[in-house]
Amino acid sequence: MKHSLTTKVLLIVLLLHFSFLCNSNEARRNSPSISVFRALHQILLNYDDCELLYLFESGTQGPISVNDFDMLALDQASSGARILSFFAPNVKYHRHQDIHRHTRAHCALAILIFNKIHPDIESWLFDTIIPRYGPIIRKDEDRFIFLTPTNKLADEVMLSSNFGEKIKYKIALHAENPDNLVECKTIDFYANNGNPVPKVLQAIDVLTSVEKSLDFSTLFPDMTKNFNGKQFRITVPNVKYRFEMEWRDGAYHPKRGFYKWWLDEAIIKFNFTYFMFWSSFEKATGKPLENGTWVGAAGDLLYDKADIAVIVGETYSRQPFFGFSAVLSYEWFFFMTHIPRNYYSPKAIFWPFTPLMWGLFFLSLILMTLSLKAIAVAGAGGSTMRKNKKWTYARMVDYIFTTFMEQDRDGPTSASSIRMLCAFWLLFSMVTSTAYRGKLVTLIAFPVDTWIPTDFEELANSNFKVALNNVGKVGAAHDLLSSSTNPVFQKLFHKMEMIGHPEICLMRALEEDLGCIIWEGISMYASVRNVTDKFGYAPLMQSKEIALFVGVGFAYERRAIFKHHMDRTIEAALQMGLTIKWLELDKQFIRRERRKWELSMHKPEVFYERDEGPKKLVISQFTGLFLISAFGLLIAGVRFGMELHQYRKEQFTNQEVEGALDNGKLNVECILVECIEDTTVTIIENKDIDEKQQQTDENRNNHTP
Numbered sequence: 001m002k003h004s005l006t007t008k009v010l011l012i013v014l015l016l017h018f019s020f021l022c023n024s025n026e027a028r029r030n031s032p033s034i035s036v037f038r039a040l041h042q043i044l045l046n047y048d049d050c051e052l053l054y055l056f057e058s059g060t061q062g063p064i065s066v067n068d069f070d071m072l073a074l075d076q077a078s079s080g081a082r083i084l085s086f087f088a089p090n091v092k093y094h095r096h097q098d099i100h101r102h103t104r105a106h107c108a109l110a111i112l113i114f115n116k117i118h119p120d121i122e123s124w125l126f127d128t129i130i131p132r133y134g135p136i137i138r139k140d141e142d143r144f145i146f147l148t149p150t151n152k153l154a155d156e157v158m159l160s161s162n163f164g165e166k167i168k169y170k171i172a173l174h175a176e177n178p179d180n181l182v183e184c185k186t187i188d189f190y191a192n193n194g195n196p197v198p199k200v201l202q203a204i205d206v207l208t209s210v211e212k213s214l215d216f217s218t219l220f221p222d223m224t225k226n227f228n229g230k231q232f233r234i235t236v237p238n239v240k241y242r243f244e245m246e247w248r249d250g251a252y253h254p255k256r257g258f259y260k261w262w263l264d265e266a267i268i269k270f271n272f273t274y275f276m277f278w279s280s281f282e283k284a285t286g287k288p289l290e291n292g293t294w295v296g297a298a299g300d301l302l303y304d305k306a307d308i309a310v311i312v313g314e315t316y317s318r319q320p321f322f323g324f325s326a327v328l329s330y331e332w333f334f335f336m337t338h339i340p341r342n343y344y345s346p347k348a349i350f351w352p353f354t355p356l357m358w359g360l361f362f363l364s365l366i367l368m369t370l371s372l373k374a375i376a377v378a379g380a381g382g383s384t385m386r387k388n389k390k391w392t393y394a395r396m397v398d399y400i401f402t403t404f405m406e407q408d409r410d411g412p413t414s415a416s417s418i419r420m421l422c423a424f425w426l427l428f429s430m431v432t433s434t435a436y437r438g439k440l441v442t443l444i445a446f447p448v449d450t451w452i453p454t455d456f457e458e459l460a461n462s463n464f465k466v467a468l469n470n471v472g473k474v475g476a477a478h479d480l481l482s483s484s485t486n487p488v489f490q491k492l493f494h495k496m497e498m499i500g501h502p503e504i505c506l507m508r509a510l511e512e513d514l515g516c517i518i519w520e521g522i523s524m525y526a527s528v529r530n531v532t533d534k535f536g537y538a539p540l541m542q543s544k545e546i547a548l549f550v551g552v553g554f555a556y557e558r559r560a561i562f563k564h565h566m567d568r569t570i571e572a573a574l575q576m577g578l579t580i581k582w583l584e585l586d587k588q589f590i591r592r593e594r595r596k597w598e599l600s601m602h603k604p605e606v607f608y609e610r611d612e613g614p615k616k617l618v619i620s621q622f623t624g625l626f627l628i629s630a631f632g633l634l635i636a637g638v639r640f641g642m643e644l645h646q647y648r649k650e651q652f653t654n655q656e657v658e659g660a661l662d663n664g665k666l667n668v669e670c671i672l673v674e675c676i677e678d679t680t681v682t683i684i685e686n687k688d689i690d691e692k693q694q695q696t697d698e699n700r701n702n703h704t705p
Contacts, residue, residue, distance in 0.1 A: 040111070040173060053109070108142040143220050146172040159196055167561070171185065184202040185199065230272045232275070237286075237297045243259040252277065279297035284470075312324070312476075324551075331521055335516055335543045352440050406429070455543060456545055468496045533608050
């Protein structure tokens with residue numbers, strides 16, 4: 001077999017060492033160590049395809065340096081077996097010594113020789129052999145064999161809280177019993193109401209036939225299938241969308257959440273109880289502080305205040321320190337904003353044309369007015385227009401604007417040049433006004449929607465506020481954004497504010513120009529509980545981009561002994577689609593709870609009007625028109641005030657003149673010559689003279705060859 005030669009060589013070394021530990025002077029064939037090693041030899045032959053790891057303490061005389069053994073030479077001579085000393089103060093063990101990284105063997109077998117046990121050895125074994133990060137051997141998968149001279153020492157080693165209790169598959173061999181029986185023991189982790197108890201597996205008679213007396217089927221039993229009422233300490237962050245607790249009967253108990261549904265099934269299957277409490281640091285999921293201290297649920301787990309942490313995402317910073325269950329739910333975050341709103345502005349009357357178009361339009365008005373005046377002065381009809389005092393600049397502008405509004409207005413003259421110019425102006429006015437009216441109708445009937453960012457880059461570069469809904473003070477979202485090297489996420493992190501309550505974050509996003517960065521599950525929970533109407537609709541819009549996909553489940557210490565069976569139940573629930581059903585049941589529960597609260601508080605049902613079908617025109621759509629009317633009314637009022645003042649002034653002057661004439665204080669010559677310099681006198685044109693002069697001019701024009 002593969003390691004048969006290696007096993008024989010190393011057994012000889014171990015035999016000599018163990019004989020020294022037992023301080024026996026008997027013949028080797030009668031020594032208890034010979035019995036133990038004969039049993040060990042058969043075990044190694046059965047596990048000859050596993051990588052071997054030998055660890056020993058150097059005896060009762062004091063520790064010896066690991067340099068006494070040429071580990072590299074032994075590694076080459078034994079085809080991969082490792083020999084380590086318990087005490088090697090000058091040697092550091094790194095991840096590259098993980099035996100699984102340098103072999104194709106699917107398993108590993110560790111043999112540990114003890115002649116004593118004390119806290120220093122326990123700490124060294126835990127920190128070096130099975131630490132939380134980078135262990136040499138896997139304490140929940142690989143096999144461990146403890147060789148001890150006495151039964152008491154075997155129990156002490158296996159019941160060691162810092163080492164033995166954390167190993168799942170282990171046995172202890174000792175030959176303290178008489179009649180050449182080697183006792184094979186292990187511990188039942190939860191036999192005594194969840195507490196560990198030593199248990200004898202086999203008594204091997206090495207004088208008859210080890211092969212026949214050794215039962216390999218029960219050699220490394222799995223003692224983690226029934227917890228026998230063990231109480232697990234469970235730390236719970238404030239993640240109500242997945243798991244919510246309530247205070248009842250002097251303790252916290254699960255209330256709702258689809259994690260509760262799984263926990264109810266696991267309690268029945270594995271027969272355990274719980275003690276739940278809120279996680280530290282304001283009920284956070286957990287993050288390392290600048291000094292390296294972990295806080296939140298992760299900190300409770302790391303510092304042995306809890307056995308299980310609920311709803312902890314597997315992030316890069318957490319992975320080296322914690323063990324994670326199979327994924328019970330996948331979470332990702334996005335941001336939510338209000339839906340695009342109809343934008344009503346007085347500027348809408350200017351939107352049909354671009355600024356350049358408006359500039360060209362007013363330039364056309366000016367050029368048309370100047371052209372009319374130039375032709376009137378220099379053209380064939382110039383004499384008529386010069387003599388017609390009614391055709392002033394004001395009359396020209398009035399004609400141009402009136403025709404633009406498609407209103408009838410008499411032309412200025414019958415001259416051909418003027419009529420041709422006016423004809424092309426009418427065509428220009430018709431096309432321009434038609435285009436303007438058509439575009440304006442569209443803007444009024446279908447108002448412009450406000451711009452909404454749809455991805456994180458647009459949100460970072462927009463004027464929208466940014467808020468992060470975080471679990472407690474710190475959580476996975478805060479950890480991921482703060483450690484991200486993406487420039488977009490860095491910009492968002494520096495401009496965002498922290499909001500602990502998801503309903504506040506969503507309501508602010510509903511009312512303000514704010515992007516609420518939130519986990520998908522939390523958004524569903526908070527919307528159903530606080531925002532949606534009775535039809536499940538809320539005027540909120542989810543971003544098109546999602547980020548930072550994270551698997552979420554339970555967290556334990558790394559390679560916890562009960563992890564395997566817990567994970568199998570989670571995987572079974574996922575494969576059967578139970579998580580989807582649990583999520584739907586939880587939604588229905590939230591809706592019922594909200595409705596009960598609304599009825600008890602006499603709250604009216606919430607109903608949001610959806611943007612479906614034709615809409616009625618509202619006053620906001622005509623704001624510009626009302627402002628134009630108000631502006632015209634203001635100008636007309638000012639002009640009316642000026643005219644009224646002028647009229648009253650003239651009336652007052654006329655009364656003074658008439659009074660002076662009646663009293664004989666003024667003569668006609670004074671009125672016509674001197675008084676005209678001090679008072680304003682309105683000269684009334686003689687209508688008959690004007691009509692006669694106009695008729696004479698027309699007759700003259702008609703007889704001109």
